[in-house]
Amino acid sequence: MVTAPSVILRAGLFTNGTFMASSTRVTFPNKLLPYVLLAPQLAITAIFFYWPASQAIYQSVLREDPFGLSTQFVGLDNFRRVLGDPNYLNSLQVTLIFSVATALIAMALALLLAVMADKVIRGKGIYRTLMIWPYAVAPAIAGMLWLFLFNPSMGTLAYLVRSTGYNWDPLLNGDQAMVLIVSAAAWKQISYNFLFFVAGLQSIPKSLIEAAAIDGAGETKRFWTIVFPLLAPTTFFLLVVNTVYAFFDTFGIIHAVTGGGPGKATETLVYKVYNDGFVNLILGDSAAQSVILMIIVIGLTAIQFRYVERKVHYG
Amino acid sequence: MTFRGTSLSLALAVVLASSTSSFAVTEISWWHAMSGANNEVVNTLSKEFNESQSDYKVVPVFKGTYPETLNAGIAAFRAKQAPDIIQVFDAGTGVMMAAEGAIKPVADILSMGGAKFDKSLYLPGIVAYYSKPDGTMLSFPYNSSSPILYYNKDIFKKAGIDDSNPPKTWPEVWEAAKKIKTSGAAKCGYTSAWLTWIHTENFAAWNNLPWGSNENGIGGTDVELEINAPIYVKHFQELADLAKDGTFRYGGRTSEAKQLFLSGECGIYNDSSGGLGDVIKSGMNYGTGQLPYEPEAKDAPQNTIPGGASLWVFAGKSDDQYKGVAAFFNFLSKTEIQARLHQVSGYLPVTLAAYEETKKSGFYDKNPGRETPIQQMMGKAPTENSKGVRLVNLPQVRDIQNEEFENMLSGKQTAQQALDNAVKRGNAAIKQAIGQ
Numbered sequence: 110m111v112t113a114p115s116v117i118l119r120a121g122l123f124t125n126g127t128f129m130a131s132s133t134r135v136t137f138p139n140k141l142l143p144y145v146l147l148a149p150q151l152a153i154t155a156i157f158f159y160w161p162a163s164q165a166i167y168q169s170v171l172r173e174d175p176f177g178l179s180t181q182f183v184g185l186d187n188f189r190r191v192l193g194d195p196n197y198l199n200s201l202q203v204t205l206i207f208s209v210a211t212a213l214i215a216m217a218l219a220l221l222l223a224v225m226a227d228k229v230i231r232g233k234g235i236y237r238t239l240m241i242w243p244y245a246v247a248p249a250i251a252g253m254l255w256l257f258l259f260n261p262s263m264g265t266l267a268y269l270v271r272s273t274g275y276n277w278d279p280l281l282n283g284d285q286a287m288v289l290i291v292s293a294a295a296w297k298q299i300s301y302n303f304l305f306f307v308a309g310l311q312s313i314p315k316s317l318i319e320a321a322a323i324d325g326a327g328e329t330k331r332f333w334t335i336v337f338p339l340l341a342p343t344t345f346f347l348l349v350v351n352t353v354y355a356f357f358d359t360f361g362i363i364h365a366v367t368g369g370g371p372g373k374a375t376e377t378l379v380y381k382v383y384n385d386g387f388v389n390l391i392l393g394d395s396a397a398q399s400v401i402l403m404i405i406v407i408g409l410t411a412i413q414f415r416y417v418e419r420k421v422h423y424g
Numbered sequence: 425m426t427f428r429g430t431s432l433s434l435a436l437a438v439v440l441a442s443s444t445s446s447f448a449v450t451e452i453s454w455w456h457a458m459s460g461a462n463n464e465v466v467n468t469l470s471k472e473f474n475e476s477q478s479d480y481k482v483v484p485v486f487k488g489t490y491p492e493t494l495n496a497g498i499a500a501f502r503a504k505q506a507p508d509i510i511q512v513f514d515a516g517t518g519v520m521m522a523a524e525g526a527i528k529p530v531a532d533i534l535s536m537g538g539a540k541f542d543k544s545l546y547l548p549g550i551v552a553y554y555s556k557p558d559g560t561m562l563s564f565p566y567n568s569s570s571p572i573l574y575y576n577k578d579i580f581k582k583a584g585i586d587d588s589n590p591p592k593t594w595p596e597v598w599e600a601a602k603k604i605k606t607s608g609a610a611k612c613g614y615t616s617a618w619l620t621w622i623h624t625e626n627f628a629a630w631n632n633l634p635w636g637s638n639e640n641g642i643g644g645t646d647v648e649l650e651i652n653a654p655i656y657v658k659h660f661q662e663l664a665d666l667a668k669d670g671t672f673r674y675g676g677r678t679s680e681a682k683q684l685f686l687s688g689e690c691g692i693y694n695d696s697s698g699g700l701g702d703v704i705k706s707g708m709n710y711g712t713g714q715l716p717y718e719p720e721a722k723d724a725p726q727n728t729i730p731g732g733a734s735l736w737v738f739a740g741k742s743d744d745q746y747k748g749v750a751a752f753f754n755f756l757s758k759t760e761i762q763a764r765l766h767q768v769s770g771y772l773p774v775t776l777a778a779y780e781e782t783k784k785s786g787f788y789d790k791n792p793g794r795e796t797p798i799q800q801m802m803g804k805a806p807t808e809n810s811k812g813v814r815l816v817n818l819p820q821v822r823d824i825q826n827e828e829f830e831n832m833l834s835g836k837q838t839a840q841q842a843l844d845n846a847v848k849r850g851n852a853a854i855k856q857a858i859g860q
Contacts, residue, residue, distance in 0.1 A: 172859075176523040177502045190856075262675055262683040281667075281674055281834040370677070371830035387495050389820040390519075391856070 162403060168396035175390035187397035196373055197381070197398070204377040207291060208355035215295040216347055219302030220340075224332070226303070227310050237307065244300035248358060252365030255293040279367065283374025286367045290375055293366060294359045302347050309343035310336070349413055356406065378402055452482045452748045453507035457493040457733070459486065461701030462567070465769055473755045480748035489678055490733065491819050494519065497738075501526055506738040508745050509752075511566060513733045514621070515818040517554065518641065520736050521562060522816040528739045531561040533750050536743070545757070545775050549801055553730045553812045562736070564753050567771040569698040569732035570797040571622045573597075573713040576610070579691035580711075583609035590713030597692060597716050598662060598671075604691040605671045613671045615690040617679040619829050620822040621731055622694050622715070624651050627659065629729045629810035630800075631721035641814035645858045649821075649850045652843035655720060660832065660839035667833045674833050677826045696731055697797035700770025712793040714800055728800045729812045732771060772798055817857040821850045 137143050172183045191197050222240060229236050243251070258266040261278050270277040279286040313336060321331050360379050363369065369376035369384055376384065382402065386395025458466045463486060470482040487493040490513035497510040498519075512520055520527055534541035543551055543561055550565045573590055580587035583604045591597040601613025616622055628635035633655060636647040666672035673690055675681025685693035686706045694715070703710050717724035737749055755761065762778030765771060767787055773779045779798065782788065788795040815821055825846045832842035 174523070175498050175519065176526045178523060178525045262680060262689075263687070276670075278674075280676060281830055283834065368677075370827065371834060372827045372836075387499065388491065388823070389817070389853075390495070390498065391820075 165396045165399045165403070168392055169400045170393075171396075172393045175392075183393065187393040188401070191394055191397045191401065196376075199373055200376045200378050200381045203287075203373070203375060204356065204379075207287065207294075207359075207375070207377055208352060210287075210291045211294045211298070211355040211359070212348065212351035214291065215298040215351055216302050216344070218295070219299045219347075220306050220344075222299070223303050223306035223310055224336075226307060237303075240303050241300045243297055244304075246297060248297065248361030249365050251293055251297045252290075252362040255289060255296075255362075256366050259289055279371075281371050283371055286371060286375050290359070290363055290366050293362045294355065297362070298351060298354055302351070305343050305347055306340065309340045313339045345413075345417060348417070349410070352409065352413075353406075378405075449481050450479065450744050450748045452480055452509065452745060452752060454482055454484045454509040454511070454735075455487045455493055455497055455507045456484055456511040457487060457490045457513070458511070458567075461705050462698065462769055465701070465765065469756070469761070469765075472761075473752055476755065477751065480751055482748075482752055490516070491678075494819065501738060506740075508741055508749055509735050509737055511733045512563070512736050514553075514729075514731045514812075515822055517563070517734070518645075518814040518816045518818050521556070521814070522645070526739055527562065528737045528741075528746070529556075529560050529562045530564045530735075530737060530753065533737055533746050534753055536746050536750050545777065547772065547774055547776060547779070547802070549727075549806065550730050550772070550774060554734050563734035564736075564756070565730075565732075565774045566735045566756065567698055567732040567765075567769070568730050568734075568774060569696040569771050570728040570801045571618070571626050571694055571715050571731065572697045572797055572800070573716060574685060574693045574695060574699070574703055575600075575711050575713065576685070576688065576691050577709040577711050579604055579610045579688070583607040583691070587711060590711055591692070592713065592716060593719045594659065594662070594716045595719065598666060601666065601671050601692055605669070610689060610691045611670065612673040612684065612690040614666065614692045615673045615675055615681040615684045616694040617675065617681045617696070617699065619674075619677075620825045621696075623659065623663070624656065624825060625813045626715060626728050626731075627656070627718070628813075629727060629806075630715055630725050631655070631718050632723035632726035632807055632809050633721060634809050635813055636815075639808045639811060641818075642811050643808075645816055647815055647854055649847045649854075651825075652840070652847045655718060657839050657843055658720075659718065660829070660843060664832050664835075664839050664842075668835070674830070677823070697770045697772070698732055701768065712796060714796050723807075725800075725803075726810050727802070727804045727806055728797075729810060730801065767794075770794070770797070772801070815854060815857075817853060820853055820857070824849045824853060 169187055170182060170184055172181045172186070173179070226233070226236055226240065246254070256264070258264050259270075259277070259279065261267050261271065261280055267277055276282075277285065279289045317335055317339075318331055321335055326334070356377075357379055359377070360383065363375055363377060363380050364383075367375040369380045378398065379402065382395050382398045385391050385398065454466075454470070456466055466484050470484045474481050485507070487496045493510065494512050494516040497506065497512070500506045506526075531541055531543070541561075543559075546561075546565065547568075550568045551561055554563045554565055555561045575587075575590050577587040580600075583600075584607065585600055585603055591600045597614060604610050604613040625635055625640075627633075628640070628651070633653065634640070634650045636649045636651075638644040638647050641647045663672055667674065673681075673684055675684050679695060679699060681690075681693065682695060682699055682702060684690045685695075686702065686708065688708070700712075714725070715728055735753070737746070756765075757775055759775065759777045759781050762773045762775050763781045763785075766773040766778060766782055773782060783795075828837075828842040828846040828849075831837050832839055837845070
């Protein structure tokens, strides 16, 4: 259920058509063929989005015991309770901070590294391969790696940090816990962003940059007036993908590193859906939260495509 | 067509053949939460049972921490994929008891195994905790424990504290912890696993204080928490104050703090007696003592409440499987198995015979301190404050307490605020769970 909205989002990017090179109209010889070709995608959307989403909506108006032995219709009670819960507002705030920080850091660092990689002449291949590696690590494993380094009881780097006298304790300090999960989540996403930025940089005509150089523009000026605007489509695409990533795909990292703690300092909306549903076994509340989450994501996507995309120059 | 016909009958024949061969051995799946040294015990026991007979095969599967195992079991039940046996921790007892249609009482299963089931063979305090009010035993007490004190003798010596005389009361623990910290014998004086189970639930029973109304939930599901009474506030404020300079260090919500003790970072540690296996395995020069009590409580020490876990059997399995489960539970109840389980793992023996056997063998004379968890639990007849703690959503209520404790230990709130919040949020969660 939780990942379902991201499926639409990604599907949306491609059906939107803006990333296709040309739009020559294809005519099919057989009227049935296009439907057959569409069928797998439609089946996937139906099974992995519409079915679970409708289940969530159904569950969100019910009250059920953990084992599913008794069920009762309660209307919108679950929504009322969730929206009146101060912890829900807290997790909304946590999500915003976490997502903005993760997306910003992951994109800024990736752009910096991509620009640097563009200048490397010898060993370009190795450098790029190494940069892409972390992307192959599963989120839960990435979380474990960071935990092994920074867990205050057993982490190697945590030990070094503590021995300098700094009170590193993400088990109790909510801000430190947030720093830890943002670092882990951003670290994992840098590779993906790097790949797209490198591709984006390669598609910028060298002649433009050379012409600007001849006109006397310095490196910084060339970057901000030529390279950065021409990268806008890539940046916009990555902004959408990174937001979705921070919202939904970071569950494994949070689960492995902090489990939403200390207190509720790192409990994002998605983590709260899991916690209330699968740990506290209050399925109605959890379903109501995932319905709200679905509405938030649909709204966010609409806003991004309607307003932000207008400002993007596709060359 | 004929070709398809033959291949179909061939396939059928293969299916029949494979299913008849699997009828010969009935597999019994057992989901558990035992890690480290205790995981090895689970595997050894299963192997021994499987080798002792040829009708059934117990297949143990590790499913993560206690709360994770319980949740995995519930999710599997909803998906109609439940295991035969699931190990559920003390706090999950109320959750399972509330799910009458999902489980099969162990009392029924044990009498299916042919042998007559005799409840009086088992330790009374433990059996009572895992029984319905009418006396039907619902789950099999596989590993029962009680919280004890562990301390590092080398650190005690370095700090100049008598290492043959562990602290008995909380003020004595704080004093020793401060001495360890200020003398530089270790970086931290004291740490504890399970703040909820040890410092609220057992703190209440051991000092004979109410934890919640309705006999802490044993008398009925409608419970109001009482853990913000002054004596609890005092105890937690002391912990919070010690946390400020690192004399007390927090490890995590379950037994993560064990690492801080095993690595020699902290000198004194409270955990379940079942944590003993890993302490022995670490090779440390350790000592144990009883759970500290609060001298201000006039009836302290009273008795501790059963912790650890029990084995529950899901409903809707075949008679053949239930017979296998019965055979396995009878195997686990054997005196020599129980006596060994108790002696290697630090868990309590669940049968009286195993306790007597261990006593007779001179084990307690050679290993002083190993009888402590049993004496703590059985030393006095329980009062209404010390029979146990039971809620239909105790795991959730524990998590609420943990969140408030974390905010207290990080200095965001005082002990009074933390416990008031824990009571307020906990009561609301209980009301919601019982449908009021």
